[in-house]
Amino acid sequence: MRHLETHARKKLEGLKKLNLLRHPVPNEERHHVSIKRNGKSYIDFSSNDYLALSSNKQVIHAAQKALKRYGNGGCSSRYISGDTKQIRTLEQNIADFKQTEDCILFGSGYLANIGIIPALVRKTDLILMDQLSHASMIDGARLSGADIKFFHHNDITHLTYLLKTMRSNFRNALILTETVFSMDGDLAPLDHIAMISKQYQAWLMTDDAHGFGLLGKGRGGVHAFSPIPDIPIQMGTLSKAIGAYGGYVCSSKIICQFLRNKCRSAIYSTALPPSIIASAITALDLIRNNLVDIQKPIKNADYFCQLTHLPSPQTPIIPILLKTEEKAINAQKILEQEGFLGIAIRPPTVPKGTSRLRLTFSCAHQKTEIKTLASLILNQKII
């Protein structure tokens, strides 16, 4: 048996050689897109706080009020004594906004995915998922024990082929995809996927982490289509455009009742803290009442794409494909030297050979900042 320390050291050396070592850098301050780290100021083009709601005054005020009234912690699982009226209000507001019958909150989007998927399918079932699906969906799928097959990214023909050849060998089938792909910024063809799922009697679940608050009048990626596709299980997060924390699933009353009884990550984990719930309620209200410009992040991304001659984007996520890890890390370093944060995304977050610089645009970015970033990227021949 190898000594644990030796084992860890060897593994780390391996990652380092492949340019795959990860080291988070701590921030000292943040306000909107301005960050301070190592005593130096940066403009952040990498966070998912698209609407800058994380530092919104009204949101912060709501969180402070909740802290005074209810205290700091979630105190226990909702199934013990941690359930509150406030949590129910947020669930109801999300369900109303998304025009579904019911909604369940989770501790995070990750916890939602690893709770929902194993509650729906098991060993004798089939999961068909887009090959670029988020790690939390992959982990949920693995936990379920179901047979997992990946279909080529957004490829309806391949998905149909897999359903045609495999569906009849399994009791239940579940299709998983993202509405907006987190590392690519493109949309899934949800209208077609919803149709095929009905045709082959497969259940369908979407992950709207990067659509909620931004697309379809803020209701999410599903609402960007007309007519609105029928998607029975719609998962999302409060950690991105909402600027707070937590995950959710929207579905029918009966499915939610079933999931409330089955999702282990909701049952065996502490309720979200009151300040977070209050801030999410307020952030969602600002979006629902058109008090934030939800078009601005995409407009800013579009301005950047015009300056850099990239195709017009569908979302505020702009990937600049550089293929190798080394090139992606280099690009990140060049940006950092000039006071910009844009993060190198490497395997296993993205497939091998597709390392990239991922830029995200917020409503808080100034035109001059976007212009300077675009010039830097062109002058340094990053594109």
Ligand SMILES: *Cc1c(COP(=O)(O)O)cnc(C)c1O
């Ligand atoms: C960020 C993200 C998650 C996880 O959500 P958290 O609330 O951060 O745990 C799940 N799915 C996708 C597609 C994401 O981008």
